[in-house]
Amino acid sequence: MERREGWTVNPLDPQPPPTPAAGDVWADLIPNLPDILRPYATERRAQGIERYGTPLQADNGRDALADAFQEELDRIAYLRQYNLRMQANLDAAIASTGKRSAAARWHADRVWWSAAQIGRAISDATRTALEIEVVKAGAP
Numbered sequence: 001m002e003r004r005e006g007w008t009v010n011p012l013d014p015q016p017p018p019t020p021a022a023g024d025v026w027a028d029l030i031p032n033l034p035d036i037l038r039p040y041a042t043e044r045r046a047q048g049i050e051r052y053g054t055p056l057q058a059d060n061g062r063d064a065l066a067d068a069f070q071e072e073l074d075r076i077a078y079l080r081q082y083n084l085r086m087q088a089n090l091d092a093a094i095a096s097t098g099k100r101s102a103a104a105r106w107h108a109d110r111v112w113w114s115a116a117q118i119g120r121a122i123s124d125a126t127r128t129a130l131e132i133e134v135v136k137a138g139a140p
Helices: 025-032 038-052 064-097 102-137
Strands: none
Touching: 025 038, 064 102
């Protein structure tokens, strides 16, 4: 796999399993997260240790920017999946209870929320793709 400055040239290339290194990214991050996210992040850290045998570490042999980009692309697809499910539920609620029902309004809110999140996710992934291009070009 061709690399420049430690970054993968194709951000969708398969990556090697992480190799143990120093530090713990999650342990540094969790105390700085909003209260609502801390328990989820703590569980996600534990899942990573269970799966990989080590916490997420900065210098673990993987391309962190490529990992982030792949996750961002997945985020777009998962949010669209949710959006389609909520749209189908909205259509069913309107058919059964009318478009002004509480159920229809609730599902309409979920459709709107997920559409907005898809836009944000696309924007985030686009910015990461641009950063990948900058990094691939290398330092001046």
